[in-house]
Amino acid sequence: MKMLTVAGPPSSGKTSVILxxxxxxxxxxxxxxxxxxxxxxxxRYDEAGVPVQIGFSGKFCPDHFFVNNxxxxxxxxLRRGLDFLVTESAGLCNRCSPHITGVTGICVVDxxxxxxxxxxxxxxxxxxxxxVITKGDIVSQAERExxxxxxxxxxxxxxxxxxxxxxxxxxxxxxxxxxxxxDVDSLSDxxxxxxxxxxxxxxxxxxxxxxxxxxMGMMRKMEYDL
Amino acid sequence: MNTSFDLIIDSWTLEELTEAYPVARDxxxxxxxxxxxxxxxxxxxxxxADDAWLAEFGLTCHEIPAQLAAFLSAxxxxxxxxxxxxxxxxGGRNKLxxxxxxxxxxxxxxxxxxxxxxxSGKSRLLGDIECLAQGDTPTKRRVILDGKALxxxxxxxxxxxxxxxxxxxxxxxxxxxxxxxLEMHARSRAAGQAPAGKTEQVVQTCFSCANDLxxxxxxxxxxxxxxxxxxxxxxMVADCAYMSSSPIVLIDEIENAGVDRRAAITLLARKEKxxxxxxxxxxxxxxxxxxxxxxxxxxxxxxxxxxxEKASLAEIGKMDxxxxxxxxxxxxxxxxxx
Numbered sequence: 001m002k003m004l005t006v007a008g009p010p011s012s013g014k015t016s017v018i019l020x021x022x023x024x025x026x027x028x029x030x031x032x033x034x035x036x037x038x039x040x041x042x043x044r045y046d047e048a049g050v051p052v053q054i055g056f057s058g059k060f061c062p063d064h065f066f067v068n069n070x071x072x073x074x075x076x077x078l079r080r081g082l083d084f085l086v087t088e089s090a091g092l093c094n095r096c097s098p099h100i101t102g103v104t105g106i107c108v109v110d111x112x113x114x115x116x117x118x119x120x121x122x123x124x125x126x127x128x129x130x131x132v133i134t135k136g137d138i139v140s141q142a143e144r145e146x147x148x149x150x151x152x153x154x155x156x157x158x159x160x161x162x163x164x165x166x167x168x169x170x171x172x173x174x175x176x177x178x179x180x181x182x183d184v185d186s187l188s189d190x191x192x193x194x195x196x197x198x199x200x201x202x203x204x205x206x207x208x209x210x211x212x213x214x215x216m217g218m219m220r221k222m223e224y225d226l
Numbered sequence: 227m228n229t230s231f232d233l234i235i236d237s238w239t240l241e242e243l244t245e246a247y248p249v250a251r252d253x254x255x256x257x258x259x260x261x262x263x264x265x266x267x268x269x270x271x272x273x274x275a276d277d278a279w280l281a282e283f284g285l286t287c288h289e290i291p292a293q294l295a296a297f298l299s300a301x302x303x304x305x306x307x308x309x310x311x312x313x314x315x316x317g318g319r320n321k322l323x324x325x326x327x328x329x330x331x332x333x334x335x336x337x338x339x340x341x342x343x344x345x346s347g348k349s350r351l352l353g354d355i356e357c358l359a360q361g362d363t364p365t366k367r368r369v370i371l372d373g374k375a376l377x378x379x380x381x382x383x384x385x386x387x388x389x390x391x392x393x394x395x396x397x398x399x400x401x402x403x404x405x406x407x408l409e410m411h412a413r414s415r416a417a418g419q420a421p422a423g424k425t426e427q428v429v430q431t432c433f434s435c436a437n438d439l440x441x442x443x444x445x446x447x448x449x450x451x452x453x454x455x456x457x458x459x460x461x462m463v464a465d466c467a468y469m470s471s472s473p474i475v476l477i478d479e480i481e482n483a484g485v486d487r488r489a490a491i492t493l494l495a496r497k498e499k500x501x502x503x504x505x506x507x508x509x510x511x512x513x514x515x516x517x518x519x520x521x522x523x524x525x526x527x528x529x530x531x532x533x534x535e536k537a538s539l540a541e542i543g544k545m546d547x548x549x550x551x552x553x554x555x556x557x558x559x560x561x562x563x564x
Binding site: 111112114115119137138139140141142143145146147148149152153154156157159167169170172173176 | 249252253255256296297299300301353357362363364378381382390391392393395397398399400401402407410411413414415462465466469
């Protein structure tokens with residue numbers, strides 16, 4: 001079973017890109033969607049006949065939740081006899097990245113999101129093997145080029161694809177590239193490409209009150225100006 | 227591949243490095259690195275950097291020089307423009323699923339207009355050319371360059387590089403001024419190598435050309451998102467004409483905006499280019515060497531512009547000028563009498 005990790009800011013078009021990709025792959029593709037509170041994507045995958053599992057991190061850090069559950073996802077994919085397993089994670093904080101060494105990592109960004117977005121979203125873009133830019137049909141070629149250049153500045157090694165999530169234009173080439181992903185049987189002892197944010201403090205265990213008295217554990221304090 | 231950059235990064239001071247490769251500054255900005263001593267080499271300067279800070283970004287001071295080498299090598303890769311002598315569009319299927327029995331060959335130096343009712347599929351044809359369709363778009367058309375089919379790698383490496391496109395999208399979304407936008411575009415096109423003076427020159431050329439085309443003037447400090455439809459369009463035309471040397475130019479319905487469209491076409495169709503213009507404008511349609519008529523999403527006919535049609539152009543031009551005069555007079559509060 002081949003595996004892809006797909007990450008990107010909310011509403012950047014991850015689900016549409018994955019659905020278009022699944023069409024082009026013409027293989028048995030399944031998706032694990034990692035979300036925080038709600039997800040409206042199950043019906044979209046169901047309609048397309050793509051088997052999907054949804055995981056809500058709820059009160060847990062979405063990144064930690066991803067790492068704790070991704071291995072089980074691989075086992076699910078194998079049980080289902082999938083040829084392709086895609087993890088989709090929204091709601092990651094911009095500091096984070098679900099990409100795993102040895103597993104093809106894709107970052108989806110949309111070119112309406114602002115010229116500095118590639119710099120802001122950090123490791124999920126920087127450490128991706130493939131960057132997919134969506135919504136390019138809405139802007140001019142000049143703006144697409146400026147945006148793609150911003151992406152290359154942050155991740156010079158990645159291959160950049162423009163995919164139209166509505167018409168599917170570009171998904172064919174993406175599928176060709178994705179087909180070269182390595183086979184994965186287990187993620188045991190593989191590594192994340194980037195650490196997840198650390199926190200083990202009172203707020204992790206449900207504290208909501210603000211004030212020094214309630215702050216315990218590992219935390220970082222800002223140094224403010226005079 | 228990065229060897230030469232490895233050597234440079236090892237031996238040059240940061241000052242020398244950023245002087246020769248200004249784009250290197252972006253690399254340091256993107257890493258949010260604390261200020262480094264410009265008088266030292268990168269490796270030396272990094273010794274003074276806080277390891278804990280670097281660790282936050284998942285970096286060690288040993289990885290950064292190699293990353294910078296990879297960055298510079300990608301950013302300075304020269305953009306080679308492939309010359310194209312002809313493109314051939316091989317028909318697929320129209321919206322009714324009927325075969326589109328056409329093989330349309332367009333040579334360099336030819337202007338082709340694309341006409342047909344709204345929604346008939348004119349933009350789709352331009353879209354197929356833009357992505358160098360290989361039977362994988364809804365129309366199942368194939369686009370062939372210089373009589374040879376493209377392998378996938380060629381297609382991927384050419385996509386976006388051989389086609390300059392002016393689409394119907396008239397609005398900018400980026401939060402940048404005209405100057406910033408043009409400068410970023412120039413830098414992205416010049417692959418980071420262009421000396422600062424050259425970039426400024428291209429920016430100035432684009433800017434003054436856009437102002438010539440636009441009805442109302444705008445400044446370099448104007449946010450691109452605040453430009454009027456006509457101004458945006460003028461800026462896009464100028465950008466398309468001066469930033470890119472792509473051998474194929476696709477223009478989608480230029481008459482829909484307040485720009486001098488004939489001047490714009492003349493500008494865009496310079497040199498030995500392959501130009502396709504989707505249009506509803508009789509003057510533009512007949513100025514082309516041939517026209518493609520689209521119906522139901524497929525190419526219905528291809529007509530050479532006949533000598534009679536060419537002879538009619540002068541007359542149509544006069545009518546067009548008259549309409550332009552009436553429009554101008556209306557705008558200036560004059561009474562109209564024809």
